[in-house]
Amino acid sequence: MISIFKVFNPLNVLWLAILIFVLRIGYVAEAPDKLQFIFVEPFARLLIPASYEYAFSPVANVFLAGVIVLGQALLLNYLVNYYNLLGRSTFLPALMYVTLTALFTPFMTLSAPLICNFLVIWMLFKLFSFYKSDDAKSTAYDLGMIVAAGSIIYLPYIYLFLSIWIALIIFKPVNWREWISGILGYATVFFFFAVFYYLNNKLGSFYHIWAPLGTKFPNSINIKYYNYLVLVPVLLILVLYFFKLQQNYYKSYVQVRKSFQLLFAIFLIGAGSFYVKTQFNINHFLLCAVPAAVFFSYYFITANVKWMYESLYLLLLISIIYFQFNTF
Template sequence: MINIFRAFNPLNILWLAILVFILRLGYIVEAPDKLQFVFVEPFARLLVPVAYEYAFSPIENVCIAAVLVLGQAVLLNYLVNKYNLLGRATFLPSLMYVTLSSLFPPFMVLSAPLICNFLIIWMLFKLFSFYKGEDAKSAAYDLGMITALGSIIYLPYVYLFLAIWIALIIFRPFNWREWISGVLGYFTVFFFFGVYYYLNNRLGSFYNIWAPLGSKFPNSISINNYNYLVLIPVIIALILFVFTFQQNYYKSYVQVRKSFQLLLFVFLLGGVSFYVKGRFNLNHFVLCIIPAAVFLSYYFAYASRKWFYESLYLLLLISIIYFQFNTF
């Protein structure tokens, strides 16, 4: 499987579509009677004045989510190849994205974090362009607006705003105008959002939008450890990525090294922002899949022992399918 996607062959899109279906087949069989889909925060419910939460049947919900995942996988693959992050053209990023997006049942359904992954990919296109761009003010302004849009869809996305400043630190010399541009872009969206609240006599509620950001970081999280055994192959591959990337670090272009530094921060920001939501939901970590997919694809692109990396990926596929039918 890995060798097939190492080659840059457009026919791999067909294999991706088949894999997306196979990895969701078990969940479709065991799907609940109803699946709720909420794609905007409660404070933005005024923007969507119709009932949509149960507009799709469970099968329709999962199938639409699968189409979105396939589209995101192709976009991510284009991004990685455009900026030559792996040093070669390949379809591995799309393969890893499709695989990681099937790790847990909450990843496989329509959700706000899944929709926000389109925004993360859009942001990465603009963030990576900082390296060779002469003027980043307009891009930073656009990025601020994208982050604001993501915050309306899913409030923890607001932490991705820090990725703009981190990218400016990594890619560019300090320019206060570029730093302020991102802030202006963010508040431009919420200015018009505030006007909309005012016109609907809800301005008092507008001030409470960011109240969850003051929540304390939880001391513990109750999880079923057995269901998380599926992460073992992923953790092994991530550890191997660290060693592989370390060996090739000084052989890579400066832009590639800086891009992976940024991806690491995006991964961390996406992960730690989960506490903003009052109720912990595993689908939040869909925000971490994009950088994780790039990390895994880097390892599999440079792995040399075929029997090992093919077995590791096969173990991951088997684990995903197995735990879909065994929830303990």
């Protein structure tokens, strides 16, 4: 399958749709009677007064999530090819994204982190543009507004604001006006949000929006480790990716090297911000799927031993499907 997606062929969109169906059919068969979908944070519920949490049946919920994943996969694929991060045009980023968004059953349903991945991809388009821009103030302002919008949908997204400053450090000389522009963009959205609170006589509780950011990082998390054995092939591919990147790092263009540094920073920020939500939800780590898909693609595009990389991807697929039916 990897060999098919290494080639940039529009017919691969059909194969992606088939793969999305195959990876989710097992979950649909075992899905609960109701699936909750929360689109915005509780503090933004005033914006959507109607009840929508159970508006979709389980089948419709998973179907719509699959359509969203396909759209995001194609956008990510366009992003990677546009900035030539892999050295040639390919459909591997789309394949890897579709695969990673099926790792766990909570990944397969509609959720706020899944919606936020549109914003992650949108941010990457703008962040990568820093490299060739003479003046990034307007772009940084736009990015601040995107982060603010993401925070309304899913509060831990606020930490991706750090990616704006990290990108400015990586791609450009220090310019304090560009750093401030991101803050102004974020403040603009929440200024209008404060006005909305004021008009609804809720201004006194406005500052409570950011209270969860004071949550202490947990000392331990109670999880069933057997449910996460599917991560074994994932970790193996990540190790192989870092090995391949180390081999080819200085052979790549400067922009490509800097882009991978930024992607790694976004991966760490996404992974580390899970503790903001009082209840641990594995679907938070969908925020890591975009950079991880690029990492996986880099390994598979540079791997030379066909039987090895094809077997490794097949192992990952089998693990995903197996753990859909076995939760121990």
